[in-house]
Amino acid sequence: MVENRPFLTFLTHLFLICGFVVVALPVYVAIVASTHDAQTLMSSAVPLLPGSHFLENYTQIFTNVSAANGLPSYPLMAANSLIMAVVITVGKIAISILSAFAIVYFRFPFRLLAFWIIFITLMLPVEVRIMPTYKIVADLGMLNSWAGLVIPLVASATATFLFRQFFMTVPEEMMEAARVDGAGPMKFFRDILLPLSRTNIAALCVILFIYGWVQYLWPMLVTTDPSYYTLMMGMKRMVAVQDGEIRWNLVMAASVLAMLPPIVIVIFMQRLFIRGLTETEK
Amino acid sequence: MDTKRTTFQNRWLPYVLLAPQLAITLIFFIWPAGQAVKSSFEREDPFGFSTVFVGFTHYARLMQDPAYLDSFVRTAVFAVAVTVVSMVLGLLFAVAVDRLMRSARLYTTLLVWPYAVAPVVAGVLWFFLFNSTTGIIPYYLSFFGVRWDHTLNGTHAMILIIIAAAWKQISYNFLFFLAGLQSVPNTLMEAAAIDGSGPVKRFFDISLPLLSPTTFFLFIVNVNYTMFDTFSIIDATTEGGPAQSTNILVYKVYQDGYLGLNLGSSSAQSVLLMLIVIVLTVVQFRFVERRVQY
Numbered sequence: 001m002v003e004n005r006p007f008l009t010f011l012t013h014l015f016l017i018c019g020f021v022v023v024a025l026p027v028y029v030a031i032v033a034s035t036h037d038a039q040t041l042m043s044s045a046v047p048l049l050p051g052s053h054f055l056e057n058y059t060q061i062f063t064n065v066s067a068a069n070g071l072p073s074y075p076l077m078a079a080n081s082l083i084m085a086v087v088i089t090v091g092k093i094a095i096s097i098l099s100a101f102a103i104v105y106f107r108f109p110f111r112l113l114a115f116w117i118i119f120i121t122l123m124l125p126v127e128v129r130i131m132p133t134y135k136i137v138a139d140l141g142m143l144n145s146w147a148g149l150v151i152p153l154v155a156s157a158t159a160t161f162l163f164r165q166f167f168m169t170v171p172e173e174m175m176e177a178a179r180v181d182g183a184g185p186m187k188f189f190r191d192i193l194l195p196l197s198r199t200n201i202a203a204l205c206v207i208l209f210i211y212g213w214v215q216y217l218w219p220m221l222v223t224t225d226p227s228y229y230t231l232m233m234g235m236k237r238m239v240a241v242q243d244g245e246i247r248w249n250l251v252m253a254a255s256v257l258a259m260l261p262p263i264v265i266v267i268f269m270q271r272l273f274i275r276g277l278t279e280t281e282k
Numbered sequence: 283m284d285t286k287r288t289t290f291q292n293r294w295l296p297y298v299l300l301a302p303q304l305a306i307t308l309i310f311f312i313w314p315a316g317q318a319v320k321s322s323f324e325r326e327d328p329f330g331f332s333t334v335f336v337g338f339t340h341y342a343r344l345m346q347d348p349a350y351l352d353s354f355v356r357t358a359v360f361a362v363a364v365t366v367v368s369m370v371l372g373l374l375f376a377v378a379v380d381r382l383m384r385s386a387r388l389y390t391t392l393l394v395w396p397y398a399v400a401p402v403v404a405g406v407l408w409f410f411l412f413n414s415t416t417g418i419i420p421y422y423l424s425f426f427g428v429r430w431d432h433t434l435n436g437t438h439a440m441i442l443i444i445i446a447a448a449w450k451q452i453s454y455n456f457l458f459f460l461a462g463l464q465s466v467p468n469t470l471m472e473a474a475a476i477d478g479s480g481p482v483k484r485f486f487d488i489s490l491p492l493l494s495p496t497t498f499f500l501f502i503v504n505v506n507y508t509m510f511d512t513f514s515i516i517d518a519t520t521e522g523g524p525a526q527s528t529n530i531l532v533y534k535v536y537q538d539g540y541l542g543l544n545l546g547s548s549s550a551q552s553v554l555l556m557l558i559v560i561v562l563t564v565v566q567f568r569f570v571e572r573r574v575q576y
Binding site: 251 | 287303310312378395402532539540
């Protein structure tokens with residue numbers, strides 16, 4: 001700080017606290033609503049203080065709410081979300097670190113072409129080419145399968161760029177020394193490059209896990225079998241009931257449970273998260 | 283596009299290393315994109331037995347379709363509103379946190395987590411807050427004579443998705459602006475302070491100009507985000523309604539293609555969207571390259 005202005009500092013704190021209150025409002029209301037019974041939430045405006053049905057609502061989520069909506073059990077949906085997020089994270093990192101290694105440490109015909117093909121994936125988000133991609137996955141017989149859910153999402157241009165950028169900063173001497181000592185490319189990759197990339201991998205893990213966890217459109221398109229439903233799809237199903245009232249207390253309990261894992265990760269791995277976020281976007 | 287000065291000699295290994303990434307890209311990105319281009323020039327008979335080449339018919343029809351043009355305008359309004367709201371708030375938070383020394387980290391933690399909330403969940407949360415029968419916000423708005431109902435009123439629906447989409451993006455903008463502000467040299471600030479300029483003047487004369495690369499970068503990223511990543515927010519809240527008032531381009535591709543099974547038109551829309559993404563990406567990359575040379 002350049003100079004001391006107590007009043008301005010006070011205003012700054014006030015502004016930030018108000019900002020936080022506004023930003024946190026929807027989540028606070030969700031938590032409060034998840035502790036009331038359905039009757040309270042339906043009769044008038046949602047109360048602003050927690051009620052007494054916390055345990056009841058959350059046990060219901062874990063036991064019988066799903067069957068009523070034609071959904072699989074909650075633990076199964078949570079497991080699906082987790083599997084999806086973890087497989088996408090690991091897959092994206094493995095695939096892109098290998099291709100970045102090939103692009104930076106080898107000279108071979110069609111290298112530039114390969115680079116551009118990967119680059120193009122950046123430009124074509126799944127939302128833009130829904131129908132044709134869906135059709136191809138259907139033609140390959142990959143609807144309602146883990147392969148169809150995950151494989152189309154594991155190509156990653158951003159992660160490849162991040163690793164490429166990082167490999168370019170690794171000193172040339174590392175590789176020259178490795179070669180003098182007779183190490184082949186894969187030994188160099190495993191014993192030198194991989195350990196050096198540890199922080200980058202960790203930072204990417206945080207970002208990619210969130211990316212995988214919040215996927216919605218793609219799973220919705222390729223899986224019609226409820227046993228593949230993720231939490232995000234379950235949420236949507238609970239809100240989109242055709243007849244009858246939405247049971248908001250349960251929807252809110254489900255929302256709280258669905259947001260918890262990534263929020264906890266962001267808060268406890270804040271440094272890695274910020275690093276991953278700011279570096280992948282450059 | 284450089285390699286290292288010295289490289290490994292191996293004829294087949296680089297191809298093996300690249301194979302998984304390239305295979306996925308070709309099968310699930312390039313091929314479908316090609317298919318989209320192809321079927322945007324074709325008409326399929328209702329039973330899918332034969333296709334006829336129809337040239338630019340689908341595009342011409344789109345350009346004359348008031349619903350599509352409306353959707354275009356709506357997307358622009360939505361993108362600009364979300365971008366401006368989330369960037370202004372992100373910048374304000376960043377400036378405030380940047381002023382503080384000891385509590386900066388705590389406030390960063392408090393402001394950063396909405397990024398991790400899934401768009402669907404964000405949509406559901408705001409939908410609940412604005413729900414016309416029991417939501418808190420309509421309840422308080424009613425004291426001011428506003429009768430909130432986003433299931434009937436298109437403007438209300440638009441405001442709802444703008445708020446939900448911007449809310450999720452504030453933390454992202456905040457982090458980038460904060461990083462930008464922290465790299466503003468302290469000497470400049472001190473010199474200006476000695477010359478007698480106050481915090482507000484220093485912000486507008488020093489910080490803001492130095493933030494212009496960050497601002498431009500964030501603008502593109504945010505427009506990109508609003509145009510393409512907000513699908514799930516809309517699907518969880520308004521589903522494009524009421525009366526198409528929140529049917530933005532990405533959602534329309536899905537509605538016409540996946541739900542309406544109008545393949546040709548949906549493909550033509552996909553191709554137009556791809557062109558928009560490509561333009562945005564190229565702009566972004568040219569700019570990033572320029573910034574690297576600073």
